[in-house]
Amino acid sequence: MANVAPTARPDRSAIVPGRLPAVPAPRRLLGKLSLTWLPVAPFFLYVTIFMLLPSLSIVQGAFSKSTGSGYTLDHVRTLFDPQYRDAFWTSIKLSVATALTGGIFGLFVAYAAVKEGAPRWIRSALITFSGVAANFAGVPLAFAFIATIGTTGVITSFLSSYGIDIYSNGFTLYSFTGLTIVYTYFQLPLMILIISPSIDGLRSQWREAAENLGANTFQYWRMVGLPILWPSLLSAMVLLFGSAFSAYATAYALIGSGSVNLVPIIIGAVMSGNITIDPNLGDALALGMIVIIGFTVAIYALLQRRASRWLR
Amino acid sequence: MRDRNRQISRRQLLQMGAAGGLGLAGLGAFPGLLETPEALADSGRISKSLIDAAQKEGAINLIALPPDWADYGEIIRIFQTKYRLGISNANPDGTSAEENQAIQTLKGQDREPDAVDVSGSAAQAGKAAGLYQPYKVSTWNTIPAALKDSQGYYYGDYWGAMSFLSLNHVVKQAPKDWSDLLSPKLRGMVAIDGKPYSAGDGFGAVMAASLANGGSLDNIEPGINFFVKLKKAGNFNPADAYTATILKGATPIAIKWDYLNLAVRDQGAAQGQKITVNIPKHGVYGGPYYQAISAYAPHPNAAKLWMEFLYSDQGQLLWLKGYTHPARYLDLAKRKKIPAKLAKKLPPASAYKNVKFATLAQIAKANAILQEQWDAKMG
Numbered sequence: 001m002a003n004v005a006p007t008a009r010p011d012r013s014a015i016v017p018g019r020l021p022a023v024p025a026p027r028r029l030l031g032k033l034s035l036t037w038l039p040v041a042p043f044f045l046y047v048t049i050f051m052l053l054p055s056l057s058i059v060q061g062a063f064s065k066s067t068g069s070g071y072t073l074d075h076v077r078t079l080f081d082p083q084y085r086d087a088f089w090t091s092i093k094l095s096v097a098t099a100l101t102g103g104i105f106g107l108f109v110a111y112a113a114v115k116e117g118a119p120r121w122i123r124s125a126l127i128t129f130s131g132v133a134a135n136f137a138g139v140p141l142a143f144a145f146i147a148t149i150g151t152t153g154v155i156t157s158f159l160s161s162y163g164i165d166i167y168s169n170g171f172t173l174y175s176f177t178g179l180t181i182v183y184t185y186f187q188l189p190l191m192i193l194i195i196s197p198s199i200d201g202l203r204s205q206w207r208e209a210a211e212n213l214g215a216n217t218f219q220y221w222r223m224v225g226l227p228i229l230w231p232s233l234l235s236a237m238v239l240l241f242g243s244a245f246s247a248y249a250t251a252y253a254l255i256g257s258g259s260v261n262l263v264p265i266i267i268g269a270v271m272s273g274n275i276t277i278d279p280n281l282g283d284a285l286a287l288g289m290i291v292i293i294g295f296t297v298a299i300y301a302l303l304q305r306r307a308s309r310w311l312r
Numbered sequence: 313m314r315d316r317n318r319q320i321s322r323r324q325l326l327q328m329g330a331a332g333g334l335g336l337a338g339l340g341a342f343p344g345l346l347e348t349p350e351a352l353a354d355s356g357r358i359s360k361s362l363i364d365a366a367q368k369e370g371a372i373n374l375i376a377l378p379p380d381w382a383d384y385g386e387i388i389r390i391f392q393t394k395y396r397l398g399i400s401n402a403n404p405d406g407t408s409a410e411e412n413q414a415i416q417t418l419k420g421q422d423r424e425p426d427a428v429d430v431s432g433s434a435a436q437a438g439k440a441a442g443l444y445q446p447y448k449v450s451t452w453n454t455i456p457a458a459l460k461d462s463q464g465y466y467y468g469d470y471w472g473a474m475s476f477l478s479l480n481h482v483v484k485q486a487p488k489d490w491s492d493l494l495s496p497k498l499r500g501m502v503a504i505d506g507k508p509y510s511a512g513d514g515f516g517a518v519m520a521a522s523l524a525n526g527g528s529l530d531n532i533e534p535g536i537n538f539f540v541k542l543k544k545a546g547n548f549n550p551a552d553a554y555t556a557t558i559l560k561g562a563t564p565i566a567i568k569w570d571y572l573n574l575a576v577r578d579q580g581a582a583q584g585q586k587i588t589v590n591i592p593k594h595g596v597y598g599g600p601y602y603q604a605i606s607a608y609a610p611h612p613n614a615a616k617l618w619m620e621f622l623y624s625d626q627g628q629l630l631w632l633k634g635y636t637h638p639a640r641y642l643d644l645a646k647r648k649k650i651p652a653k654l655a656k657k658l659p660p661a662s663a664y665k666n667v668k669f670a671t672l673a674q675i676a677k678a679n680a681i682l683q684e685q686w687d688a689k690m691g
Contacts, residue, residue, distance in 0.1 A: 067440075083688040090691065143562075146551065151500035152482070152561045167499060167546075174500075174550045252552070257504050257514060259543065259550035261691025265507070273510030274408040274431035275679050 055290060061283030075284035087261045088288060091245055094176065094262070098183040099240035105184075106191025107233065113192075114199045127196065130189035137186040142253030145182050149173050174259050182250060187240050194239065198232040235303040242296050246289070263289055357450045358620045363395060365613035371398035372614035375414055375425040376406035380555065380575045382470055383634025390630065391621055397614055407511070408434030415443045415606045426615035427605050431512045432672050433679070435466040435602040444604040447616055449623040454643035458669075459600055469622060470636035471600035472569035473667050474520035475659075476590045477576060482564040486588040490524040490538065490595060493565070499546050503553035503563035505572075509682040516599050517567040518686075519670065519678060524595025529670045532678040533685070540689050550690075555579060558587075569599065570659065574635035591663035598667040600639070625649050637664075 063071045078084065112118065113126045149155050149166075150173050159166060172178060202225060210220045226233075248264040256265065263285055271282035366372075379385030392399050402423070403410060408430035415438070418424035430438065438444050439461065446464035449455075459468030476493075478486040483501065487493050493502050505513035522528070522535025542548040551557060553566035555576050566573060570591060577587040603622065605615045621627045628638040632654060644650050670678070 081684070083684060083686075083691070086691060087687060142551075146557075146562045147560070150562055151549070152564075172500065172546070255550040256506055256552040257550045258507065258539070258686065258690035259548070261687045266687065269507040269510035272407045272410045272413075273507070274512035275433050275515045275675065276509045276683065277409050277412070277434060277437045279409075279413075 058283050058286045058290065061280050062287040064280055064283075066278065066280050075280050076287070078281065079284055079288050083261065084263075084266070084285065084288075087263045087266055088292070090176070090261045091263045092292070094179060094183070094260075095241045095244040097180050098187045098244045099237045101180065101184050102187025102191050102240050103233070103237040106188045107195055109188070110192045110195045111199055114196045116204050123196075126192060130192040133189040134186050134193055137183075137247060138249040139253045141182060141185060142250050145173060145178075145185075146254070149178075149181075174255055176260055179251065179254060179260060182254065183244050183247065187244060190243060191236055191240060194236040195229075195232065198229055198236075202228060231303045231306045235300045238296050238300040238303065242293055242300075245293060245296075358617070358624065359450075362613060362617055362620065366395065366397060366611070366617035369397075369611040369614045371400065372611050372618055373400050373402065373423060373426045373609075374618075375402045375428060376404060376408075376411050377401050377429060378404045380579065381634070382571050382631050382636045383575075386633070387622070387627065387630045390626075391618065394621075395617060397617075412438045412441070412443055415608065416441070419608050422610050424608055424610055425606055426609040426611050427603060427618050429469060429601055429603055430466075431599075431601060433675060435461075435604060436672055438604060439465040443607055445607045445609070445612070447605050447619060449619050451623045451640060451643075454640045455623070456639065456642070459639050466602040466604040467623075468600040468639045469603045470571075470631045470634075470638045471598050471669070472571045472636050473591055473596050473598045473664060474516045474567060475570040475573045476592060477558065477566040477568065477573035478588050478590075479558060479561060479564040479580070480586040480588055482561050486590055487565065487592075488590050489593040490521055493542060493547060494545050495547075496545070498565060500549050501563070501565045502542060502547045502567065503549040503551055503557070503565065504567050505553050508686055509679050512599055512601075513568050513572070515675070515679070515682070516569065516597050518682065520567075520592065520595040520597035522595070523597055523668060524592065529668060529674045530677065532681055536682070536685050536689055543690060548690075559583060559585060571635035574658075589659070591659050596664060596667045598637075598664075598669045600669070629654070632658075 062075055063073070065072045065074075079088075109126070113122045145153075147153055151167060153173075156166060173182075206224055206228075207220060210224050215223065246264060248268060251260070251262050251265055252268065255262075267282045267285045267289075270276050270278045270285070374388070377384040377388065379388070388399055388401065391397070400423075402414070402425065406414075408428075411425065411428040411430055412434055414425050415428065428438070444465045446461075448464045449467070452460075452464075452467075455467055459471075461467065476487050480486070483498065485492075485497075487495075487498070504517040505511050508514040508518040518535040518539060519529070519532055520535070521538040522532045525534040525538045527534035539548060549563050551563055553563040553568065557563040558566050558576055559580055566576075570589065573587075573589045577589050580587040603619060605612070605619065609615045622631075623640065625640075625644060628640045628644055629649065629651075631638040632641070632644075632650065635658060638644070
């Protein structure tokens with residue numbers, strides 16, 4: 001009875017009760033390749049040349065001998081030395097910290113601006129600002145913070161004129177805490193940009209229905225709101241994690257010589273320096289980062305599929 | 313592979329440094345030369361055929377030469393007008409590793425660098441990887457043996473010593489020695505130039521600290537421990553120290569090569585900011601850089617002309633103007649070619665009398681220790 005080709009969508013224009021409509025088979029080229037893949041080919045070419053091939057060369061470099069030809073596990077083995085283990089751990093900790101801070105506070109700000117009762121102009125102003133701030137990361141951001149809360153920064157001097165010396169009380173911009181604050185500057189807007197469409201997807205009818213059935217605000221969020229938002233929330237934070245994990249220029253401008261042990265800084269130091277000339281170690285470290293980010297993106301893809309089920 | 317026969321003997325380098333210092337001190341006894349263009353004219357040993365061949369090539373590709381590093385801006389300008397060759401200076405803030413990498417990846421292309429100015433470690437690595445072609449400039453014999461590869465693959469161009477820079481309006485009392493850096497008045501002020509196992513500048517700072525605190529060229533750990541102490545005192549600033557951060561007051565005390573700090577001093581003076589540069593009393597560490605011609609240079613004759621120019625009296629004096637000690641310093645001093653006005657702008661020769669240079673083997677050993685310990689202790 002059914003005459004449906006395996007890769008085609010049903011044609012709803014010819015609905016006959018009792019029988020599924022006939023569907024034309026997809027056009028085939030050379031008997032094997034379907035023409036539907038053709039428009040996507042440039043994208044795959046781009047991905048291959050600019051993402052797959054460089055990644056493969058990193059993997060090859062990580063396992064190649066430093067002098068001469070041949071392969072070795074030495075570089076990957078040195079990744080487990082204490083200073084590199086510490087660097088990976090610090091990078092992960094920093095990324096998780098900023099993903100959580102940026103994520104949670106970003107959610108609050110986005111919800112306040114995007115929910116149904118909010119004034120119209122706030123939303124567009126916030127989205128525009130977030131679009132700029134999310135991409136402001138790098139050396140200018142580091143300098144902006146040095147000029148603001150560095151040792152001779154504007155805010156620091158202002159506070160010390162009132163007798164509050166934040167630096168003698170243990171705070172310093174050039175530490176883990178300082179870096180978290182700086183990273184949050186671009187993590188929070190990024191969160192706002194990502195989560196706003198999901199908050200839009202929280203239909204007000206659901207809220208009204210829940211209130212009709214006697215739920216208060218807390219119950220609404222616990223049983224309706226958060227479960228719906230949860231997958232996109234989590235995947236947004238996973239994206240924030242990746243963004244912080246690979247940040248280089250910002251960290252370099254702030255703590256380039258030491259004081260916080262981060263993996264991208266070490267990669268930069270061993271790959272382009274004057275004293276250590278060891279690109280294979282850099283490749284091994286990059287491989288470690290690829291593995292960790294790969295995990296992150298895999299989780300993100302999984303959660304993304306789950307999140308989109310709710311929005312259809 | 314390291315050629316142990318060419319290990320720079322510490323004694324030779326010490327003698328060179330001491331003699332250099334004496335030469336500078338002895339200048340005061342001689343009448344100063346007028347600073348006219350004639351005084352800075354080259355020694356006239358560059359052959360016409362080389363100039364013609366270079367001009368036929370029409371251009372030279374240089375790399376990683378910041379204009380305010382050892383007066384390269386002026387050197388490039390003078391070379392360009394004198395020989396009417398187009399110069400392209402790629403990646404001015406590049407590192408030595410990037411220079412070697414550029415030779416490798418741009419092999420056979422027109423953009424490949426013709427000549428490089430790299431650290432000792434990179435020069436050795438470059439020779440081992442077959443990236444350079446040998447060339448002995450006409451003034452080869454006046455370059456100290458300790459500063460050149462005997463086969464002519466690379467040759468020292470200039471050296472500097474580690475120095476302290478301080479921004480006067482932030483730092484009331486300029487530090488004169490390493491112990492001064494630990495003063496509680498200098499909270500968050502002391503910065504170096506990048507990670508010591510990566511940047512030659514940063515490496516020099518830790519090695520000099522080691523020499524001043526009980527270590528030696530073979531033992532860099534006391535240097536690392538000094539910086540840990542500095543960090544615990546709250547005085548260490550992990551931001552990279554360069555002109556912008558120094559003049560803005562973000563890193564008001566910078567431990568870098570003397571020629572870099574003196575150039576920043578001049579730039580500060582132009583902006584009305586007073587800066588003091590001191591060579592530390594203890595722990596004077598010197599570091600040379602090396603020139604080399606790329607093996608696949610697209611303009612080999614232009615590259616050779618560039619080398620001849622750099623190692624002529626004019627080129628060497630321009631490097632001296634950039635506050636470095638050029639390789640042929642002793643020769644120039646002997647032939648009384650150094651203008652007194654120029655000599656006066658440098659720190660006194662007595663500051664350099666105890667300068668120490670490390671062999672490439674010592675640098676590699678110290679580097680391995682730094683890679684293990686710096687991040688672990690400072691992170």
